[in-house]
Amino acid sequence: MRAVGVTDFGGPDALHVVELPDPVAGPGELRIRVHAAAVNPTDTGLRMGMRAERVRDIPPPYIPGMDAAGVLDQIGEGVSTDLAVGDHVMAIVLPHGPHGAYSELIVVPAESVARTPAGASDAEASTLPMNGLTTRQALDRLGLLPGQTLAVTGAAGAVGGYAVQLGKAEGLRVIADASDADQPLVKDLGADVVVRRDGEFAQRVREVVPEGADGVVDAALLNQLAAPAVRDGGGIATLRGFTGDPGRGITWHPVFVHRYAREQAKLDRLRQQAEEGEVTLRVARTFPADQAAQAHRIFEAGGTRGRLVLEF
Numbered sequence: 001m002r003a004v005g006v007t008d009f010g011g012p013d014a015l016h017v018v019e020l021p022d023p024v025a026g027p028g029e030l031r032i033r034v035h036a037a038a039v040n041p042t043d044t045g046l047r048m049g050m051r052a053e054r055v056r057d058i059p060p061p062y063i064p065g066m067d068a069a070g071v072l073d074q075i076g077e078g079v080s081t082d083l084a085v086g087d088h089v090m091a092i093v094l095p096h097g098p099h100g101a102y103s104e105l106i107v108v109p110a111e112s113v114a115r116t117p118a119g120a121s122d123a124e125a126s127t128l129p130m131n132g133l134t135t136r137q138a139l140d141r142l143g144l145l146p147g148q149t150l151a152v153t154g155a156a157g158a159v160g161g162y163a164v165q166l167g168k169a170e171g172l173r174v175i176a177d178a179s180d181a182d183q184p185l186v187k188d189l190g191a192d193v194v195v196r197r198d199g200e201f202a203q204r205v206r207e208v209v210p211e212g213a214d215g216v217v218d219a220a221l222l223n224q225l226a227a228p229a230v231r232d233g234g235g236i237a238t239l240r241g242f243t244g245d246p247g248r249g250i251t252w253h254p255v256f257v258h259r260y261a262r263e264q265a266k267l268d269r270l271r272q273q274a275e276e277g278e279v280t281l282r283v284a285r286t287f288p289a290d291q292a293a294q295a296h297r298i299f300e301a302g303g304t305r306g307r308l309v310l311e312f
Helices: 041-048 129-142 158-169 183-189 201-208 223-229 264-275 289-301
Strands: 002-005 016-019 029-038 067-075 088-092 105-109 113-115 149-153 173-178 193-196 213-218 230-238 251-254 283-288 307-311
Touching (some): 016 289, 088 129, 113 264, 149 158, 149 223, 173 201, 289 307
Parallel strands (some): 173 193
Antiparallel strands (some): 029 105, 029 307, 067 088, 088 113
16 A cells, blocks of 8 residues: 655655555555545654654554544454444554554554544545544543533644534633634634734733633633633643643643543544534545645644645
């Protein structure tokens, strides 16, 4: 099979097409013929060698990709599922060695797979699993109740946008930041209040809720700078393992999406929410898989709204 990965870590041009043996679904696993794989920050990190220590005992090539969508191709022994070979599915992928989503075929645990949302293309579906489950875990960890206030940084991005929409679906009042150019987008996602993204996030939130928000999903990685936006005893969901000491009884909630990689019911619920219009699947642009280097260059330049997607 064809895959796109790196033999030596480096910049976008380190990505190249490689040939790998076709994987076979083992007990408890499903094999997917990948049609689309979304590009995420974790992919560029793997490409640059940020996970080199984790894969030091695994020979190259290293295949990025945590989001895939395509057609169910093979069902391993002992899998109990209502899916059938030929169904369109999506999956979260943990890219350890030659197992990332940038591949024509992937094998993943059955619990990492859900049916593609009805009416969604494979490219659209590929934007949901990793970012959707990241957001789901962030909200689960915050544990806010209907009527409470959620503040979201980086609301125009993938996780931030899902945080706005999933927060609204749970009856939260959502305050979200956006640049002037992105304010219409974030309003369309459903934010109750959109504050200017100007380096004063906490102050802007306090202007809306003087006591502070009940919780924050910090998709923009403000880290310690997000803490003043939260009320005493509130919480902050952080995406890169950041923790600090904000005082005032505030709790940091680091989010690690691999902990939800087998939460099939949560992934399937995201599917339902996409079908019901509570979640919007945003594709900015698609690329043939052999143009992955170009996709990474555009992604790293910033400013893309919606996901870039590689198609096989």
